[in-house]
Amino acid sequence: MRTLMSTRTATAKPPAEPIDPETKRIALAIVVGGLTVILDTTIVSVGLRDLASSLDTSIDTIQWVSTAYLLAMFVSIPLAGWAQSRVGGKRLWLAALTVFIGASALCAVAWDAPSLIAFRALQGLGGGIMMPLMSTLVMQAAHGKNLGRIMAAVSLPAALGPILGPVLGGLILNDLSWQWLFLVNVPLGAIGLLLAWRMLPAGERGRRVSLDVVGLALVSPGVVAVIFGLSRVADAGGFGQAQVLVPVIGGLVLVAAFAVWGLRRGDEALIDVRLFRHRALTMSSLLLFLTGIALYGSMLLLPLYWQEVRGQDALGAGLMLIPQGVGALASRGLAGRLTDSVGGRWVAVGGFALMAIGTVPFAFSTEHTNEWWLGATLVVRGLGLGAVMIPLMTGAYVGLQRHEMPDASIVTRVGQQVGGSFGVAVLAVILAAGTTGAASTGDLAGAFDRAFWWATGFTVLAAVLSLLLPRPERSTAQAPAR
Missing domain, CATH: 1.20.1250.20 (MFS general substrate transporter like domains)
Structure with missing residues (x-):
């Protein structure tokens, strides 16, 4: 019996290692700031009809409020890795969140549909940097430990967005003006800025590589073209229409060309495709x-x-x-x-x-x-x-x-x-x-x-x-x- 108990003790899994307090602080700052981006997408999606009515435009036009935001995100997402190596993770996060908050305030004072669409695109540029940076900063801080539990925390905004976004958007449209669909980002973003300023480590800037201009000219418009073509499927009536096929095929060609270019350039490419x-x-x-x-x-x-x-x-x-x-x-x-x-x-x-x-x-x-x-x-x-x-x-x-x-x-x-x-x-x-x-x-x-x-x-x-x-x-x- 004693031998059996000692064997079980020897083979038992060790208790989970506690998460480092600094990593917890970094995750908290990232979650609060990232929640603004996730909430914004789901809040605005329920208000498109109200926006069209308030700005005296058609649903087809006001859909660009969402489409322009999404396309702008894909312009800036590929730049996140290079930008982090140049200015550091903390500085980049603060800058991107500031752009997002400022663009949110501009959206609230938009005077017509084109101005709102332009300000939403500016929002997308800031949000596009933040989305991959959320995972990067926390994973780097974790040093390969407790990745599952840490990812459960850092991806919390993605879980909260579908719960809070539609409900908050519906409440705003019930009781307040459409401007509050965007103003709600400002106080939450300000809290996120304060937490990031105090809790994110300055960190190192890493490799100061030059910008891969050719790679950027291939991958960003390539992905944007694919997304744009897919967004036109419903209006075009199917995948076989020219307004869908031309941007999708053209985008895939650009992405394939980037893959070939990236293999030749190695770790100096905008995105290391050898990964x-x-x-x-x-x-x-x-x-x-x-x-x-x-x-x-x-x-x-x-x-x-x-x-x-x-x-x-x-x-x-x-x-x-x-x-x-x-x-x-x-x-x-x-x-x-x-x-x-x-x-x-x-x-x-x-x-x-x-x-x-x-x-x-x-x-x-x-x-x-x-x-x-x-x-x-x-x-x-x-x-x-x-x-x-x-x-x-x-x-x-x-x-x-x-x-x-x-x-x-x-x-x-x-x-x-x-x-x-x-x-x-x-x-x-x-x-x-x-x-x-x-x-x-x-x-x-x-x-x-x-x-x-x-x-x-x-x-x-x-x-x-x-x-x-x-x-x-x-x-x-x-x-x-x-």
Whole structure:
């Protein structure tokens, strides 16, 4: 008995190492500042109709408030790694957050649709720098330790955004003017600036490399063209139209040319494409692409379902989505601990499986399906959504050196956002085709059913591909952080 007990003691896992207090402070400062960017996207998305009415313009024009913001983000995202090496992480974060806050204030004083669109583009430039920098600064501070639990904290804004954004946007439009859709960023951003000033370490500036102008001229317009083409799919009526194919194909050619250029230039390229030799980063980026489809595609479908099929207004639709956000928040801590202890492969598989289980009921739903039942399935879907992001974002950094992390952050962010644009485009076309048929049959719920089946299919595919992630015993290897 004594021998057995000693054997068990010897083979027991050591307790998890506590997270360094400095890393906690850095994560807090990043989370508060990053929340402004995530909230802004979800708040504005529910107010487009009100903006069109207030600024006396069409829905087609006011859509550019969102499109210009997204395209501007992709202009600046590839610059984040180079800019960090030149001015340092703290200075870059403070500068980008200041630009974002200032542009938010300018949006609130916009006098017409073109001025609002221009100020939103300025917002996107600041937000594009901040998005990859959020992960980079915290991962570098972690020195390869407790990556799962730390990523659960730093990606908290992404979980809070879908909960708070639509509800806050609906409340603002109910009780205040549209200007407060943007002014709400100012006090929260100011708190984020103060915390970043006090808590982020000055750090080193790293390698003072010259700007890869050729790479920038290839990758930024290339990605922007792909995103722009995908954003035109719904209006064009499908993927086969020239206004979709020309920018998408042209953008892919530019991105391919950048890959060839990057291989020749090595670590002096704007983004080191040789990082794709790391299987963990490659698989994480691919799965984040599919996660973007499942996440952003469903962000299109779910609010529209509650509004078009169930008759909810913007605030009501936002409230109906709270269960999904609650589920996402509830699973993050456990997902982070499991990723650190047993590896990310099975956490990702289980998370995607829960997402699929939570989406299937909507593919069978009608205008009379019990709302409590659908709310419960959204909790399940949220549990999966909160779980999958942790191992995928964490796995992308496994085995990377400190100076490689900024480029990894850019790659994963671009993969997720392009996946989101692709998912929105595909599901919008499927939904539009179904809605056209429903005009004669009156079966609007059936149109949404087909779109939800497609969303489920993408999620199942991601679950299968998650099996290709590094083995559990290797996925928590401590990344060197030199």
